[in-house]
Amino acid sequence: MSKQITVIGTGPGGYVAAIRAAQLGADVTVIERGDVGGTCLNRGCIPSKVMKATADILEKFGRAREYGIALEETPRADMKAIMARKQSVIGHQAKGIHQLLRKHKIRYLEGQATIEKPNLVIVKSEEGNDLDVPYDGLILAPGSRPLDIPSFPFDGKSILSSDDALSLEKIPESMVIVGGGVIGCEFSFIFSSLGANVTLIEAMSRILPLPTVDEACSRVLEREMKKRRINFIVSRSVNTVEYEGKSLRVTLGPSPFLKTPEEKEKPPLILETDKVLVCVGRRPNTEGIGLEKIGLELDNKGWIIADTGMRTNVSDVYAIGDVLGPEKGMLAHTASAEGHIAAENALGKHETLDYEVVPSTIFTTPEVACVGLTTSQALTKGHEARSDSVLFRNIGKAQVMGDIAGQAKIVSDTQSGKILGVHMIGAHATDLIAEATLALQRGCTVAQLADTIHAHPTLSEVMQEAAFKALDRPLHG
């Protein structure tokens, strides 16, 4: 008889795990209490990129003259139409996931899944009916939700979460975004291009203060924010948000991460704004699943602990995706890759995920993408490393497109020439990183990358040029 695999959650982790398990011959059930596709499809990747698509077009319209186009009127964003398009894209994709589940004969159950005891999940439907779902293998993919700040919690109207920001009916005149990480930076560019006056606050000393993001990318992005009049304030934290009639009064104090006494005594700064968008992190969806009934281990912040084979401390129970916490990346493609591995291991294989070759993508303008080690990480790990950068402005296609900001950097081992990391900021960097990811995963050297013929004129030439530079034979500079 086929093994029974039950998956909780249908985000990019859960539905991919379900399909892989079905491909391997299992009898699969997926359980979803919300909308199929999870955060990614309904409140994350897809809706935010639909808004970015409009923002990008508007930004290009703003530069129409540069491209030889005379416009009669100033184009403006129509939020109702953007939201309608968003819903239509989500609807299309959701239908696609349902079709895939049907094609693979996966049973789809709507409702809240709770583990009753080892090897038994109960699904509670909205009507209150209980259904028993026995399992041989359980894959937990319940995801995460926005984290609020207790002193100014989300109210859905003025103090917004990322979920709220993706459903606004009107573009606000002004918006303070709290948190200069990936989501805060993406929204800064989107809302600024749509016409809002944006101020971004980050407590660390640079925007995108992530260990995986090369400092040079943060600096270029800060410059691009200035060009677009996105006001960003670093090394400050938001202390209070008070309602003042229809607007909000935001008080900024010194950042808790500042070191010197002078910095700590910075006087408060007051901002007036229509909306505050809080993007300071996520929290795990682990309540109400009955994890305690099987003794499943969480870390001190409540994220599920799993090894690189997605195994938890409980045999036959696997966990994938956002619920593993920020150290594992919290990205849709990571969740899907983990889903593949969990399904395979639940069905007797012994696969592991190499987190070092998972690319990070940030959909700002220009885009940021990286994979592997930064120069300082490479040096700390004992590599004799070098880094070689090429500016996008030196690439013909970037000039043709009129998108010349940014650079691509290859970090390589001086002795072996092996590529250790690639860090890019520039147009379509999130697409260009695929080549670098393959090169890193396959252990390629800069010589192999340089020997690979890159089509002309394409942005991908930036990678080949950086590889030539790493061999001390730059072609164009």
Ligand code: FAD
């Ligand atoms: P989720 O997608 O959160 O899905 C979990 C599902 O489980 C949910 O549908 C939930 O309803 C269901 N569930 C939970 N508990 C239960 C239960 N007990 N019973 C039944 N169902 C349950 N990542 C990228 O890679 N690229 C991007 O461009 C990107 N943009 C983003 C933009 C925003 C604004 C946000 C917020 C996130 C973005 N992400 C992006 C991150 C990405 O959305 C997540 O990493 C991804 O959705 C995680 O997938 P998951 O399967 O772990 O969980």
